[in-house]
Amino acid sequence: MTGASAELPAGLLNEIVFDARGLVPAIAQQHDTGEVLMVAWMNREAIEESLRTGRACYWSRSRGALWRKGETSGQVQALIELRLDCDGDTVLLLVDQTGVACHTGRRSCFFRAVRDGKLTTIAEVVTDPAELYADKD
């Protein structure tokens, strides 16, 4: 765990139930349309940074590092509000998503649905992923 110096709002830290890895799942929701965009993980430091900077920052389990959403792709999320559920083990981020949330270039990661007894793709690619990740380090 990192983030020993991170300061969190009064009462928040004691109310969040981090798992054994020091992580809590976070749902990102577009604040005005209500669209559920993605789910990722946050640690204490990611929560502190998100609240301090007003931009959603997650914890990348694969990279083992803070993941400032949009840092590579430009598809940033302005943080409107952070909410916590009743048992404190899930965070809900109301955000304003620039562009697309999903690495496939779709607005939301939840682009597959069961319809007519089949798993069906229900959303189009808005931005070619090659564009999202081109010319970025």
Place this chain on the structure above:
Amino acid sequence: MTGASAELPAGLLNEIVFDARGLVPAIAQQHDTGEVLMVAWMNREAIEESLRTGRACYWSRSRGALWRKGETSGQVQALIELRLDCDGDTVLLLVDQTGVACHTGRRSCFFRAVRDGKLTTIAEVVTDPAELYADKD
């Protein structure tokens, strides 16, 4: 794990990434307002039952049993659509919630928010929890 006989729509089972316990997190969202109501867990059997019956059914980790939402409280969730995210490790249920989703008697479990630097309760109790769970075994 149970549910060996459960049948799932073509393609769905292979696309869902269950964890080591055979579980996947599920977000319940009110289908028309977009309100995020709660997060719970599903196993294969809970998914199969939800799709077959049209009512949300979860897996209760504390009870180690299927949790037919609303069975005790009457606060059932009609299943409108089941969606899956890009990496298959989170399910989104679009539901029509009868009454309240939260055991505290509030509509949504996400009733606390960071506002003005403090964790604040932002939603009122709609139904007294004593009423929700009274006279039910």
